[in-house]
């Protein structure tokens with residue numbers, strides 16, 4: 262199999278409501294990505310891989326079809342990847358399959374979400390994520406399952422809400438340095454604890470926002486990558502892993518599926534000690550506790566991430582920076598686009614183009630997303 | 646720079662009568678009002694922030710979907726629901742791995758074999774995790790009273806991963822807790838189902854009102 266590189270990336274602002282249509286938004290991200298690769302002509306894009314989460318947000322049957330023109334997909338093979346929140350990183354993983362196989366020299370990976378149309382709130386559409394016979398009659402809300410998982414995680418490692426709230430403080434502060442961020446801010450632990458309780462122990466500021474936004478990255482095979490850029494960022498490990506839909510039959514304290522996906526991706530990338538060898542982490546952080554929970558899975562050590570947070574090691578200037586981009590909590594959470602934003606952040610960090618967000622001496626990075634019904638882990642390992 | 650909201654035309658509701666027409670008219674009126682000030686703010690904010698061209702004026706059009714579903718519940722869940730009507734928790738047991746499966750299924754996803762041994766469970770178990778819901782399905786509506794919710798793991802069904810303390814499997818469901826103050830709830834607390842009176846049961850998960858603490 263061939264080595265695969267990221268050779269360019271582009272994104273729109275993430276906003277709670279962008280006045281542009283989905284195609285306009287997507288086209289802008291694609292244009293910025295191709296401009297990043299020396300204004301590459303769309304003739305040199307061999308194929309397109311799209312990711313966007315539920316069709317229900319747009320109220321449009323197979324919403325990828327409205328993106329074809331904007332994603333420069335006309336006359337080319339197009340694939341859609343969908344594993345809920347895990348879609349953005351799954352798109353990079355599937356993109357790798359395409360190029361590594363030898364069938365594509367270049368592949369444009371595009372992810373977007375437009376969550377502003379549904380009224381009064383996009384989040385209500387998530388009621389259909391629950392099992393219809395034995396769960397929906399209880400009148401659940403999506404946040405219920407996160408609150409239940411967070412409480413179980415707190416119990417397993419005796420964690421306080423105060424400590425977990427520091428993830429929001431850190432990520433929103435990191436996002437102040439991201440030019441496209443929706444919610445960069447200086448907040449305190451107190452602000453998080455005093456924000457409205459949604460489903461205890463989850464408060465409003467523990468949750469990432471709903472957003473509109475699009476991200477595109479261009480993948481290329483080794484030979485082509487070296488022609489297109491002096492700073493390719495190699496995707497050296499990819500994996501996804503799925504656990505059971507029967508989430509009430511599982512222990513929510515540790516994400517085994519993230520752990521298994523990470524182990525597989527590390528084996529591919531030749532990483533034996535992730536804590537020592539990985540310089541930048543972009544774990545999926547739609548909720549504060551999720552960054553720690555996922556990092557536990559990625560590190561293979563339940564309860565380690567909260568300890569690192571306590572010691573200040575997850576900060577951008579710490580030994581193990583996590584979400585230097587600002588993450589979903591700070592940059593925003595246009596679902597599929599948020600996952601691909603994390604992959605784009607690795608590209609910017611490892612090619613030393615992250616500006617004020619730059620982590621010094623970043624050679625190896627890991628991005629991860631999570632989705633479906635709290636059951637899928639998608640992981641990429643990148644190296645400069 | 647302006648935002649114009651387009652309202653629903655009369656044809657949207659043409660040909661509908663009675664309660665459904667009433668509900669849809671209400672929904673259509675609501676969507677018609679939808680967030681004009683938020684969109685004006687979004688338009689303002691998008692100006693000149695980046696080189697990404699923003700529109701001068703914005704038109705926001707309405708769209709209304711209304712679907713109803715009737716679902717067949719299949720072999721396993723039909724039997725489960727019939728059991729609830731009789732005040733019983735029914736599950737299946739896999740002869741390969743020995744797991745008790747609640748909610749029941751007709752196959753085991755670990756062994757990928759057919760499962761047809763049915764068992765009856767008391768419904769007693771422990772709180773695997775819990776939280777206090779201030780919102781239900783509609784995130785914009787605060788519940789009149791915060792509700793404790795929990796994942797209940799049924800007694801004697803836990804499979805613990807060798808060499809760790811974590812649980813690889815337990816028969817369990819999502820439900821409410823009752824007869825308890827939020828600050829009294831603990832993970833590991835023993836609970837039992839509290840059923841609706843027999844004549845009120847319809848064969849639904851809500852035939853169980855909630856789970857209450859088992860006092861020892």
Ligand SMILES: [Zn+2]
Nearest residue numbers: 739742753756
């Ligand atoms: Zn089995």
